[in-house]
Amino acid sequence: MSKTSLSSILPDPQKAATSKAQQVEQMFDRIAGSYDRLNNWISMGFHKQWKRQACQKLQLKPGHQALDVCTGTGDLIAYLLPLVGEQGQVCGLDFSAQMLSFAQQRYQNQAQVALTQGDALALPYEDNRFDGAIISFGLRNVTDIPKALAEMHRVIKPGGWMVNLDTAPKPLLPGMQFYFSKIVPLLGGLLAQDSQAYQYLSNSTQHFLTPQELKRLFEQVGCVNVESQTLMLGSVSLQAGQKPF
Numbered sequence: 001m002s003k004t005s006l007s008s009i010l011p012d013p014q015k016a017a018t019s020k021a022q023q024v025e026q027m028f029d030r031i032a033g034s035y036d037r038l039n040n041w042i043s044m045g046f047h048k049q050w051k052r053q054a055c056q057k058l059q060l061k062p063g064h065q066a067l068d069v070c071t072g073t074g075d076l077i078a079y080l081l082p083l084v085g086e087q088g089q090v091c092g093l094d095f096s097a098q099m100l101s102f103a104q105q106r107y108q109n110q111a112q113v114a115l116t117q118g119d120a121l122a123l124p125y126e127d128n129r130f131d132g133a134i135i136s137f138g139l140r141n142v143t144d145i146p147k148a149l150a151e152m153h154r155v156i157k158p159g160g161w162m163v164n165l166d167t168a169p170k171p172l173l174p175g176m177q178f179y180f181s182k183i184v185p186l187l188g189g190l191l192a193q194d195s196q197a198y199q200y201l202s203n204s205t206q207h208f209l210t211p212q213e214l215k216r217l218f219e220q221v222g223c224v225n226v227e228s229q230t231l232m233l234g235s236v237s238l239q240a241g242q243k244p245f
């Protein structure tokens with residue numbers, strides 16, 4: 001009988017997670033140049049309204065410090081800056097060097113913006129540092145969702161808010177499913193020459209957690225006053241929770 005152990009035959013969950021993270025990082029590096037343009041097309045410009053709404057949930061005030069996890073090209077930072085004002089600071093973190101390079105170009109003359117290359121699953125910030133933390137269209141991509149939320153909870157101050165904005169599975173209108181699974185990859189192929197990356201957007205959305213499941217995870221990591229809602233006929237989900245005082 002073979003002495004091969006079962007653990008050497010079965011896929012190692014750690015290795016599988018590392019490989020998924022590498023694939024996601026490489027994919028965003030690849031599409032970084034067309035990312036913002038495609039976002040405008042795919043959401044028909046609605047992502048701006050969702051992002052503004054999500055940032056409001058952080059209840060930031062002038063002088064506050066905010067964290068944007070999975071900041072990508074830093075698009076969301078533009079909505080956070082007016083909320084924290086000139087005395088405040090916005091930190092943006094992402095693991096894709098290419099996505100971050102666009103954020104760097106965009107905010108090169110803005111002293112209130114600090115960009116860091118790092119992992120959402122091991123945030124390089126001390127406990128209780130930020131007045132609020134947000135993740136937008138990022139959570140679906142991480143290999144350990146509870147860990148990413150726990151990290152956001154760790155780095156916000158007691159009383160601070162954390163927010164998630166992302167696509168949601170099972171939209172109310174069946175046409176939405178068709179749009180995401182067929183039209184979006186087509187647009188990705190035409191406008192970004194990368195239909196595979198935009199097929200991933202559709203697949204990862206279909207397998208993502210429901211708004212109710214995300215609400216429960218916010219509570220499990222220790223948030224109180226957790227709210228969860230859907231936007232755009234159930235195709236986008238938004239959660240906000242507060243770290244207890």
Ligand SMILES: C[S@@+](CC[C@H](N)C(=O)[O-])C[C@H]1O[C@@H](n2cnc3c(N)ncnc32)[C@H](O)[C@@H]1O
Nearest residue numbers: 028070071072094095096099119120136137141
């Ligand atoms: C769809 S983009 C969202 C960008 C931006 N937040 C927005 O709303 O436009 C997802 C981003 O998450 C980043 N990302 C995915 N997993 C990550 C991780 N574990 N740590 C850091 N960044 C990650 C990707 O590199 C990518 O830039």
